[in-house]
Amino acid sequence: PLPFIATAMRAIHTQHLELHRLRLARDAVQAMLRTNDTLPQMNSLLASLHTPGAEETLQIYAALSAGDPLSPLATIGPIPDAGQLESVRNALAQLAHADRPSVSQRSNRTSLTAYAVRGAEDELLGALIVHRTARTSSLLTARRFAQAASELAPLLRDFRSITATQTAARVDALTGLPNRRTIMELLRERIEHVSIGNPCAVLLLDLDHFKNLSL
Numbered sequence: 001p002l003p004f005i006a007t008a009m010r011a012i013h014t015q016h017l018e019l020h021r022l023r024l025a026r027d028a029v030q031a032m033l034r035t036n037d038t039l040p041q042m043n044s045l046l047a048s049l050h051t052p053g054a055e056e057t058l059q060i061y062a063a064l065s066a067g068d069p070l071s072p073l074a075t076i077g078p079i080p081d082a083g084q085l086e087s088v089r090n091a092l093a094q095l096a097h098a099d100r101p102s103v104s105q106r107s108n109r110t111s112l113t114a115y116a117v118r119g120a121e122d123e124l125l126g127a128l129i130v131h132r133t134a135r136t137s138s139l140l141t142a143r144r145f146a147q148a149a150s151e152l153a154p155l156l157r158d159f160r161s162i163t164a165t166q167t168a169a170r171v172d173a174l175t176g177l178p179n180r181r182t183i184m185e186l187l188r189e190r191i192e193h194v195s196i197g198n199p200c201a202v203l204l205l206d207l208d209h210f211k212n213l214s215l
Contacts (some may be wrong), residue, residue, distance in 0.1 A: 042074035042155070049148055050076055051141075055133045057084075059094065062117070062156045063127030070126055073159075077131070084131055087112045094123050101146060109134055113142070115149035117156055125156040 057077030061070040091103040091114035115128040127150040170182040194200045
């Protein structure tokens with residue numbers, strides 16, 4: 001019967017989309033580990049979740065390290081306004097203080113849903129944020145976004161690990177300032193762009209007992 005065939009075709013199409021998204025997630029993690037650059041891969045993941053015509057903004061929020069506040073790492077769609085950002089802060093606070101998989105907030109104009117990304121010990125690693133207009137909020141496929149949030153957990157764990165490694169390689173552990181390697185890289189980059197209208201100056205300071213000043 002035609003209705004049965006149509007239903008089967010729709011199910012097959014949905015499965016193909018889900019398989020494509022899972023492949024993108026796998027490729028994102030692998031590419032991130034190879035290049036130590038997470039943002040292109042996170043944007044790719046958001047693009048795989050984006051629904052054309054839904055008038056939506058998708059965001060990934062995460063903390064650079066344990067104890068840091070959650071901040072946006074990747075965004076696809078229009079930049080949220082001040083009211084939406086306040087809703088995000090409220091939703092993240094609710095996720096942080098309750099064992100909830102998601103939090104939703106709706107107004108006459110907009111709809112926001114925050115899906116928790118949690119670690120093995122239920123630590124809140126980040127969140128997948130979905131902004132939509134009230135007119136398109138019914139298009140929200142909650143199950144797909146919830147599944148994507150759970151699959152983001154290893155990506156955000158690797159992101160923290162990569163960030164910590166990069167910080168250790170570029171920052172002096174005692175002072176928290178750029179180390180010699182980082183300073184030399186910045187200096188070389190600056191010198192490459194020196195010109196008549198773009199001068200450069202280097203100031204060297206010899207400070208006694210600098211360790212005491214930095215503590």
